[in-house]
Amino acid sequence: MDAKLESIWIKRMKKGPMDPKEEAILVEGKGLKGNANQGGKRQVTLIEKEKWERVCQEIGVAVNPKDRRANLLVSGIDLANTRGKYLAIGDTLIRIYGETRPCNRMEETQNGLQQALDPNWRGGAFGEVMKGGSIKIGDKVMWMEKA
Numbered sequence: 653m654d655a656k657l658e659s660i661w662i663k664r665m666k667k668g669p670m671d672p673k674e675e676a677i678l679v680e681g682k683g684l685k686g687n688a689n690q691g692g693k694r695q696v697t698l699i700e701k702e703k704w705e706r707v708c709q710e711i712g713v714a715v716n717p718k719d720r721r722a723n724l725l726v727s728g729i730d731l732a733n734t735r736g737k738y739l740a741i742g743d744t745l746i747r748i749y750g751e752t753r754p755c756n757r758m759e760e761t762q763n764g765l766q767q768a769l770d771p772n773w774r775g776g777a778f779g780e781v782m783k784g785g786s787i788k789i790g791d792k793v794m795w796m797e798k799a
Contacts, residue, residue: 654728655728655729657741657742657788657790657791658701658725659672659789660672660673660674660789661721661723663723664686668688670719670721674788675787676788677785678741678744678746678785678786678787679784680782680783681780681781683723683781684696693749694749695778695779696723696724696746696781697721697723697778698723698731698752698776698777699724699725699752700725700726700730700776701726701727702727703774704717704720711762711764711765713762720769720775720776724787726741729795731748734777735748735749735750735751736748738782739779739793740793740794742785742786742787742792743783743785744783744786745782747782748777748779749779750777750778752775752777754775758775
């Protein structure tokens with residue numbers, strides 16, 4: 653199975669709604685154009701489709717992945733223990749800085765979700781945009797050596 657970008661969400665404001673998009677712009681050193689979080693090391697957040705589905709099976713509820721409040725949903729690629737690695741999405745490049753820890757907002761969404769997301773990077777990863785450009789659902793995703 654080829655790794656690919658499954659979904660894109662942009663957060664209009666902190667704690668605001670997550671708007672689904674078919675395509676978006678990653679801006680080097682900033683993050684997703686139009687997203688509330690700009691700059692710093694946590695410019696983009698990512699989750700894995702396969703781990704999300706496993707978590708939903710464990711808690712017995714099919715929670716919409718947008719409720720994780722991540723920007724990008726990827727499939728076919730493992731984000732666990734990838735701190736310092738470079739992830740290419742289409743022609744863009746994101747440096748992974750760390751694990752996105754699940755917060756109490758996950759518990760507000762669904763009982764048991766925060767605890768189910770806790771082990772082994774199930775809550776996803778976050779990173780900095782090293783090379784910007786346009787991304788769209790269906791884009792190929794792969795690990796790269798530093799550009």
